[in-house]
Amino acid sequence: MATAVAPRIFRNFINGEWVESRSGKAYENRNPANTDELVGMFASSTAEDADAAVDAAKEAYKSWRLVPAPKRAEILFRAAELLVQRKEQFSKDMTREMGKVLAETRGDVQEAIDMTYYMAGEGRRLFGQTTPSELPNKFAMSVRQSVG
Incomplete structure (x- = not known):
């Protein structure tokens, strides 16, 4: 029964x-x-x-926002690692939920993995710029800060 x-x-x-x-x-x-x-x-x-x-x-x-960007990048990197570990289960769950073929949902999860790794890398690329100024002994500087 x-x-x-x-x-x-x-x-x-x-x-x-x-x-x-x-x-x-x-x-x-x-x-x-x-x-x-x-x-x-x-x-x-x-x-x-x-x-x-x-x-x-x-x-x-x-x-x-006060957490340094490289530290936030580490968190994203760990999230990507979890996606890799659970890729097959996520793919099967998505197939059941949406009706897509498994090969497609595996691709969808891989896209999420790729994007998460990419964005983790951005945490080390928040470079600013310095540019010449018209004034003596002065320079212009920009500092990039991520919004989220």
Whole structure:
């Protein structure tokens, strides 16, 4: 006799926590290639949920912006390493969720890996510039600071 498995519940990640939608509602997501397969229950998010996420991100930015760019790059590099380790599982999950063929979702995950490594490298490339000035004993200098 088969036992029923509770569906996986997907919540919103806001301010470092997994939270229910403020609507209190969720919707089913089924595998488009096999509609008998329930991928999970997803939070039916509202504009209020999105506003809360944006507000939390704005608040987190105040301290995140003070972290040196090379240190933030290390965090992105570690994220890319996790994507590499979990590539096959992410690919299979995406195939179940969207109905894409596995070869395509593997490519999608690889694109995320490539972009994350690339952006990690940018943490070491926030160079400024110096330019000559018309005034004696003066120079003009720019310092680049990342926004997020």
